[in-house]
Amino acid sequence: MMATDKAAIFAVTFTVACAALYTVCTELNLPLLTYHPVIGEIDLLWTPERSGPAMYWYGWMLSALVGAAALAFIASLAPEAWVQRAIAFASVAAAAYLVAYSLSLVVYDKATIELEILKSRWPSLIAAVAIAALAVACMPEAWHRRLWPGWAWLVPAGALTVLGYYLVPYFTR
Amino acid sequence: MVLWTTLLVIHSLLAVALLGAITHQAVALWWPVRAPSGSFVTRYRAVPSASYVWAVIVLYVVTFVMGAWIYTHYRYTARLALEQLRFFKVVGSFELKEHVATIGLILLPAYWAAWRNPRSADEAAARRQMTLALALVVWANFLIGHVVNNARGFGS
Numbered sequence: 060m061m062a063t064d065k066a067a068i069f070a071v072t073f074t075v076a077c078a079a080l081y082t083v084c085t086e087l088n089l090p091l092l093t094y095h096p097v098i099g100e101i102d103l104l105w106t107p108e109r110s111g112p113a114m115y116w117y118g119w120m121l122s123a124l125v126g127a128a129a130l131a132f133i134a135s136l137a138p139e140a141w142v143q144r145a146i147a148f149a150s151v152a153a154a155a156y157l158v159a160y161s162l163s164l165v166v167y168d169k170a171t172i173e174l175e176i177l178k179s180r181w182p183s184l185i186a187a188v189a190i191a192a193l194a195v196a197c198m199p200e201a202w203h204r205r206l207w208p209g210w211a212w213l214v215p216a217g218a219l220t221v222l223g224y225y226l227v228p229y230f231t232r
Numbered sequence: 233m234v235l236w237t238t239l240l241v242i243h244s245l246l247a248v249a250l251l252g253a254i255t256h257q258a259v260a261l262w263w264p265v266r267a268p269s270g271s272f273v274t275r276y277r278a279v280p281s282a283s284y285v286w287a288v289i290v291l292y293v294v295t296f297v298m299g300a301w302i303y304t305h306y307r308y309t310a311r312l313a314l315e316q317l318r319f320f321k322v323v324g325s326f327e328l329k330e331h332v333a334t335i336g337l338i339l340l341p342a343y344w345a346a347w348r349n350p351r352s353a354d355e356a357a358a359r360r361q362m363t364l365a366l367a368l369v370v371w372a373n374f375l376i377g378h379v380v381n382n383a384r385g386f387g388s
Contacts, residue, residue: 067348070341077338085331096304111308116330117300123338209358211342212365215335222331229324 065135068142071208072134075146077127078215079153081119082222090118091125144195147202150210152191153217159183159190161224236305243298244377250291251374257284258367261360281363282350288366289340296337303330314383322383329376336369 084090093102097111107113134142160183167177176182260281265274306326314323339362346355346362 064348067345070345074338074340074342078335081334081338094304096308112312114304114307116303116334120334120337208342208346208355209361211345211358212339212361215339216365219331219335222335223328226324226327226331229320229327232318232320 067208068139069131069135071146071211072142073127073131074211075149075214076130077123078218079149080126081123082218084119084122085222086225088115088119089122090115091121092118094118143202146210147198148191148195150213151194152187153214155190156183156187157217157220159186236302239298239302240381243295243302244381246291246295246298247370247374247377250288250295251370253284253287253291254363254367254370257281257288258363261363282347285344285347285350289344292336292340292366292370296333299333319383322380325376326380329373329380332369332373332376336366336373339366339369 088105090105092104093106094100094114094117095102095109095111096114098109100109105115105118134145160180163177163183167174170177256276256279260277260279263277265278311323311326343362343366346358349355350359
């Protein structure tokens with residue numbers, strides 16, 4: 060992709076950042092607004108139910124959109140090689156986190172003793188960051204010289220897997 | 233009720249159009265025609281895939297906006313009934329559809345970027361991957377939506 064193609068850099072960075080931020084906003088419940096469909100009112104940030112259920116989905120999307128737009132804007136000003144490096148890092152980190160946390164949960168389930176630390180996200184997150192840093196450092200120079208949008212689907216796919224995992228209780232009740 | 237049912241039908245029709253467009257594009261991209269032939273399958277594969285990009289983007293956005301609008305009504309009518317009936321798998325499927333649809337929307341900018349230069353050989357792999365990812369999202373959402381809608385049935 061052309062180094063001068065700022066629109067493409069913005070678009071690819073937006074996709075990667077928005078997928079990651081949407082997952083974070085959903086799991087930590089960080090909506091920019093709350094919609095109350097029964098009374099048709101909108102509140103800023105998170106608010107509890109009022110006269111019926113509250114909807115946070117629009118707020119999560121808006122939070123992710125604002126954050127991703129800011130990151131994409133910064134990326135469009137940064138050197139292309141840095142952006143590609145950051146996207147490669149985020150993609151590998153997302154995949155590594157997914158594998159590490161899934162393995163942790165499997166080990167937690169199978170272990171005969173209580174290993175509470177395996178339920179925490181932090182060890183998996185630290186391991187994922189370390190793996191991603193190592194992978195990006197070892198990548199051939201040519202891989203992160205130019206921005207390549209082919210990486211971009213990896214983070215949304217990882218995000219969807221994590222979001223899907225948190226819905227498992229609906230299917231096991 | 234008539235308004236919501238009408239919107240749901242339009243949403244479904246738009247989804248069918250989107251499904252057709254993205255499937256056509258993905259097939260043409262992943263299974264290109266090497267030699268011309270008169271068969272239906274070959275003609276199906278021989279379409280110029282670049283011409284579908286804006287149709288896919290516009291159809292996705294319009295279908296998404298319509299779905300997000302209908303969702304407000306679903307949230308305080310159908311969903312409450314499904315929860316009372318303990319149809320948790322259906323509720324969970326709809327939650328999944330909500331996330332899959334959002335991820336599809338998020339994929340659109342990168343999909344567009346991959347198709348910026350449709351003749352560029354350097355980005356051919358990126359185009360194939362982004363198109364396939366979006367096609368899988370659209371298919372998943374279509375199937376989930378179809379199954380979930382059948383839980384209570386049209387007009388129930």
